[in-house]
Amino acid sequence: MSVRSDxxxxxxxxxxxxxxxxxxxxxxxxxxxLLAAADDRGEAAIRFYRWNEPTLSLGYFQxxxxxxxxxxxxxxxxVRRQSGGGALVHDRELTYSIALPATxxxxxxxxxxxxxxxxxLTAALGAQGVAVRPVGCGCSDEAATSCGxxxxxxxxxxxxxxxxxxxxxxxxxxxxxxxxxxKFVGSAQRRRRGALLQHGSLLLAKSAAAPELxxxxxxxxxxxxVAALVDAVAAQLLDSLQLAVTxxxxxxxxxxxxxxxxxxxxxxxxxxxxx
Amino acid sequence: MKPEDLKFAKTHEWVAxxxxxxxxxxxxxxxxxxxDLVFMELPAVGKQVEPEEPMCEVESVKAVSDVYAxxxxxxxxxxxxxxxxxxxxxxxxxxxxxxxxxxLAAGAGxxxxxxxxxxxxxxxxxx
Numbered sequence: 567m568s569v570r571s572d573x574x575x576x577x578x579x580x581x582x583x584x585x586x587x588x589x590x591x592x593x594x595x596x597x598x599x600l601l602a603a604a605d606d607r608g609e610a611a612i613r614f615y616r617w618n619e620p621t622l623s624l625g626y627f628q629x630x631x632x633x634x635x636x637x638x639x640x641x642x643x644x645v646r647r648q649s650g651g652g653a654l655v656h657d658r659e660l661t662y663s664i665a666l667p668a669t670x671x672x673x674x675x676x677x678x679x680x681x682x683x684x685x686x687l688t689a690a691l692g693a694q695g696v697a698v699r700p701v702g703c704g705c706s707d708e709a710a711t712s713c714g715x716x717x718x719x720x721x722x723x724x725x726x727x728x729x730x731x732x733x734x735x736x737x738x739x740x741x742x743x744x745x746x747x748x749k750f751v752g753s754a755q756r757r758r759r760g761a762l763l764q765h766g767s768l769l770l771a772k773s774a775a776a777p778e779l780x781x782x783x784x785x786x787x788x789x790x791x792v793a794a795l796v797d798a799v800a801a802q803l804l805d806s807l808q809l810a811v812t813x814x815x816x817x818x819x820x821x822x823x824x825x826x827x828x829x830x831x832x833x834x835x836x837x838x839x840x841x
Numbered sequence: 842m843k844p845e846d847l848k849f850a851k852t853h854e855w856v857a858x859x860x861x862x863x864x865x866x867x868x869x870x871x872x873x874x875x876x877d878l879v880f881m882e883l884p885a886v887g888k889q890v891e892p893e894e895p896m897c898e899v900e901s902v903k904a905v906s907d908v909y910a911x912x913x914x915x916x917x918x919x920x921x922x923x924x925x926x927x928x929x930x931x932x933x934x935x936x937x938x939x940x941x942x943x944x945l946a947a948g949a950g951x952x953x954x955x956x957x958x959x960x961x962x963x964x965x966x967x968x
Contacts, residue, residue, distance in 0.1 A: 625903075626900065627882070649904070649905055650902075650905045651903035676904060677904075732902075732903060753903070754903040754904065755902075755904035755905070756904065759893075
């Protein structure tokens with residue numbers, strides 16, 4: 567594993583992608599290919615993407631059999647993520663991913679990437695009149711950046727990510743400090759030889775496959791202007807992470823790696839139902 | 842085991858050598874940096890491992906990280922109770938928190954491993 571402290575941040579070149587809806591296998595394959603590119607070739611990436619059909623993604627350590635306990639999403643196609651956390655229903659949402667090479671200073675304190683990303687989403691949503699805030703954990707701001715606040719061993723986590731609460735998750739801010747307020751943004755990470763992949767989801771509206779989870783539209787009564795939000799989040803992340811965009815399409819090596827991963831790994835039951 | 846008696850990989854795994862068998866785990870520094878561990882997948886017995894290649898995986902703070910093999914060889918035993926008692930990694934990382942025993946491959950070098958003093962220096966530099 568790789569664990570290091572914070573240092574001064576030099577500019578890093580970056581791929582910026584805003585992808586059309588694709589399958590779960592393709593979406594997860596691209597994210598892994600971006601992490602591999604960060605690890606192997608030092609390439610950073612910011613990606614926004616959608617799903618071409620409602621899809622359930624499992625956290626890396628979740629058991630596929632656990633989906634039987636969530637009836638509303640039981641018939642959705644399934645894909646297993648590389649990252650941790652709970653299951654997600656990818657339907658009426660926007661998904662993002664960020665890949666950073668081990669040379670990027672933020673990889674020395676990986677939880678910091680949750681905060682920077684969620685800060686960008688908070689500002690972009692706020693500009694559209696949608697107030698969100700972190701769940702918080704009672705720690706100081708600095709401590710909260712690395713606070714894990716794992717659940718008690720005798721209280722198993724809910725199956726769905728958006729039914730869980732992590733201190734850095736973003737929830738609706740208009741609920742008088744109630745941590746049971748609807749969660750709008752959750753993220754998870756995969757670390758590889760010091761390189762870092764983080765992906766996460768903004769819940770735009772309730773899905774029929776997870777009707778217990780209201781999205782921004784249901785709570786705030788307004789639709790998010792997704793194009794404007796993507797532009798604003800990308801701009802803030804490029805600035806806060808000191809990234810310089812050099813391309814808006816993946817290089818050939820990354821595309822080929824994604825094609826192979828989609829076909830060989832993320833479409834296979836050996837991976838998706840491995841536990 | 843005392844950390845002063847162990848060898849360390851730059852990726853924060855420790856190694857205790859006994860003849861041609863290496864007992865391996867992750868260092869107290871790494872356990873602390875990972876914060877709260879919630880899942881671990883042990884390597885399969887019989888698995889062939891190479892230095893700096895992933896040996897198994899852990900999850901903390903919704904992040905999955907690889908644990909790397911510090912030596913080359915075959916996994917001959919794993920600490921089967923560990924995934925259900927991950928707090929042991931924080932309480933006793935160099936004894937009860939062992940992850941696997943690896944039978945060293947013929948000619949497997951361990952020269953790349955650091956002694957405790959060199960490892961402490963690396964940790965101080967990392968922060």
